Amino acid sequence: MDELTLTEALLSMKLGNPPSPGEHVVVDVDLVYLHDGTFTLALEVLRRLGAERVFDRRKVLLFIDHAAPAPHLAAATTHLAMRRFARKHGVKLYDAGAGISHQVVAEEALAGPGDVVVGADSHTVTLGALGALATGFGSTDAAVAMASGRIWLRVPEPVKIVLSGEPPGWVMGKDIALALLGALGADGAIYSSLEIRGPALKAISMDSRLTIANMGVEAGAKYTLFPVDEVARAWMEARGRKVKPLSPGVRARYSDELVLDVSGLEPMVAKPPRPDNVASVSEVDGVEVDQVFIGSCTNGRVEDFHAAARILRGRRVRDGVRCIAVPASRRVYMELLRDGTLEVLAAAGCIVAHSTCGPCIGAHLGLLAEGEVAVSTSNRNMPGRMGHRESKVYLANPATAAAAAVTGRIIDPRTLLPRGVRLMEV
Amino acid sequence: MALRVRGRAWRLGDGISTDHIISGKFKYQKARLEEMLPYLLHEIIPDFYRKVKPGDVIVAGKGFGYGSSREHAARLLKMAGVGAVVAMSVHRIFYRNAVNVGLYIAISKNVPPATETGDIIIVDLDKGIVGNETKGIYERLPPLHPIVKELLEAGGLEGYVASRGKLPWEADNLTSHP
Numbered sequence: 311m312d313e314l315t316l317t318e319a320l321l322s323m324k325l326g327n328p329p330s331p332g333e334h335v336v337v338d339v340d341l342v343y344l345h346d347g348t349f350t351l352a353l354e355v356l357r358r359l360g361a362e363r364v365f366d367r368r369k370v371l372l373f374i375d376h377a378a379p380a381p382h383l384a385a386a387t388t389h390l391a392m393r394r395f396a397r398k399h400g401v402k403l404y405d406a407g408a409g410i411s412h413q414v415v416a417e418e419a420l421a422g423p424g425d426v427v428v429g430a431d432s433h434t435v436t437l438g439a440l441g442a443l444a445t446g447f448g449s450t451d452a453a454v455a456m457a458s459g460r461i462w463l464r465v466p467e468p469v470k471i472v473l474s475g476e477p478p479g480w481v482m483g484k485d486i487a488l489a490l491l492g493a494l495g496a497d498g499a500i501y502s503s504l505e506i507r508g509p510a511l512k513a514i515s516m517d518s519r520l521t522i523a524n525m526g527v528e529a530g531a532k533y534t535l536f537p538v539d540e541v542a543r544a545w546m547e548a549r550g551r552k553v554k555p556l557s558p559g560v561r562a563r564y565s566d567e568l569v570l571d572v573s574g575l576e577p578m579v580a581k582p583p584r585p586d587n588v589a590s591v592s593e594v595d596g597v598e599v600d601q602v603f604i605g606s607c608t609n610g611r612v613e614d615f616h617a618a619a620r621i622l623r624g625r626r627v628r629d630g631v632r633c634i635a636v637p638a639s640r641r642v643y644m645e646l647l648r649d650g651t652l653e654v655l656a657a658a659g660c661i662v663a664h665s666t667c668g669p670c671i672g673a674h675l676g677l678l679a680e681g682e683v684a685v686s687t688s689n690r691n692m693p694g695r696m697g698h699r700e701s702k703v704y705l706a707n708p709a710t711a712a713a714a715a716v717t718g719r720i721i722d723p724r725t726l727l728p729r730g731v732r733l734m735e736v
Numbered sequence: 737m738a739l740r741v742r743g744r745a746w747r748l749g750d751g752i753s754t755d756h757i758i759s760g761k762f763k764y765q766k767a768r769l770e771e772m773l774p775y776l777l778h779e780i781i782p783d784f785y786r787k788v789k790p791g792d793v794i795v796a797g798k799g800f801g802y803g804s805s806r807e808h809a810a811r812l813l814k815m816a817g818v819g820a821v822v823a824m825s826v827h828r829i830f831y832r833n834a835v836n837v838g839l840y841i842a843i844s845k846n847v848p849p850a851t852e853t854g855d856i857i858i859v860d861l862d863k864g865i866v867g868n869e870t871k872g873i874y875e876r877l878p879p880l881h882p883i884v885k886e887l888l889e890a891g892g893l894e895g896y897v898a899s900r901g902k903l904p905w906e907a908d909n910l911t912s913h914p
């Protein structure tokens with residue numbers, strides 16, 4: 311066993327023996343989920359195939375999270391079809407406001423180590439933080455997985471990502487994710503399985519791990535896998551899932567390796583027009599900002615809003631700037647409500663909204679006009695992603711986003727951090 | 737069916753994402769693919785869907801199909817008449833989607849850098865060749881996985897199931913683990 315990569319070890323749990331990279335295998339699926347952006351096509355495929363059924367109603371989930379509650383009739387029509395499908399087949403539906411699929415699956419520990427998760431959304435990789443073999447598929451693959459309970463996979467090449475050093479108190483998962491993306495490039499990990507490991511891991515929270523796993527797909531990765539260490543085990547057990555520790559073998563062989571020293575990281579930013587166009591925050595200091603978005607499956611968790619609140623407490627969002635704050639799930643929303651974070655955000659002038667993917671994909675809740683600039687904690691910033699094709703999006707961590715909301719420009723959030731206050735809780 | 741396309745090139749750059757192909761802000765306002773078609777690649781090439789001719793070939797740089805899993809991207813390219821995509825590298829979800837909907841893809845190191853819009857491109861997945869006839873540049877392609885080939889020959893997964901009455905992984909020629 312000490313020769314297996316994490317990818318091989320997890321696939322072995324499924325297959326009985328370890329496969330080789332490049333091999334095609336057929337596996338049973340543990341969880342399939344679709345959302346309102348991908349469901350309609352999937353249903354059409356099933357109907358044309360004459361196979362409108364689900365293989366196991368407990369292993370299929372539907373999420374109304376992308377344009378929700380319906381901002382227009384097209385969305386309303388889709389949502390209605392999803393509710394009808396869920397009722398007809400006895401499938402659990404997470405309706406508008408319940409949360410973004412990946413966050414809900416993670417926080418309820420609906421997937422765990424070695425589970426094969428077919429998500430009809432590219433950010434399904436997020437669940438690699440829990441050791442799940444989770445990745446995104448198109449609607450046809452998801453439809454067939456939903457009906458048959460099986461899928462074919464190409465076994466990915468494992469790439470070792472070593473996080474060395476100790477993260478300083480201001481380094482968030484987003485900074486690590488962006489630094490990795492800058493090093494790998496937007497196509498640097500196509501079809502790879504990124505295995506995140508190294509001595510820094512023990513100081514990296516689950517919220518941050520979910521962020522790092524989430525953005526692996528921006529480099530093309532099929533999986534971004536974390537070991538099941540003490541942090542992950544405790545987190546999953548607190549959510550009712552008992553798991554055994556699992557790490558890559560000491561003699562595991564990788565097709566590539568990258569070392570990132572997190573102790574020297576500054577707050578990182580991805581400049582438009584690509585997420586791998588990475589710079590430190592000081593390199594883009596002073597860029598004027600019209601809108602700030604704090605949320606998404608990348609950075610809509612409790613840790614993220616706590617960091618934002620440390621910057622926003624006692625301050626005001628600058629006149630002329632909109633700051634949209636969207637917790638990634640109702641559970642996150644409720645926790646932030648109880649601990650007072652939402653009050654800090656609202657008092658600062660943030661628009662605190664229900665959970666939705668909306669702003670990140672330009673679906674609703676804050677599109678950008680021509681020439682406008684946004685700082686967003688989401689994952690993508692290609693032209694027109696959040697609105698007009700001549701708008702610009704800088705990706706950053708929630709503290710940098712909050713600092714931009716307060717000052718109206720991109721600024722190192724550490725300059726606004728009150729003396730003696732750490733950004734991160736670890 | 738011969739897996740062969742010969743058509744005019746539309747040269748695109750690196751990092752063409754599924755957002756470039758069909759932007760979320762348009763996609764989410766439309767319920768049906770036909771209604772999304774006018775927005776296909778619209779922000780790079782306005783009215784692309786009207787300008788493209790059946791069998792035309794998208795020739796792009798690195799990282800084609802990056803981003804969202806939206807299968808709409810592959811389906812709309814096919815619906816508009818695009819015969820094939822030739823790119824220096826292709827993101828995994830887009831690649832799978834393309835195969836599932838029967839859109840030909842060739843990954844080529846040498847053809848895209850030499851290609852200009854309007855050049856004549858051939859993609860022959862039977863013979864394993866991609867080339868730019870105008871520039872006289874040809875490149876061998878690695879053999880396709882037998883199931884990928886069969887899926888493309890059937891016009892995609894739906895066609896495969898319709899003609900064979902089973903899913904590809906129920907076929908005999910897939911190496912399956914015990």
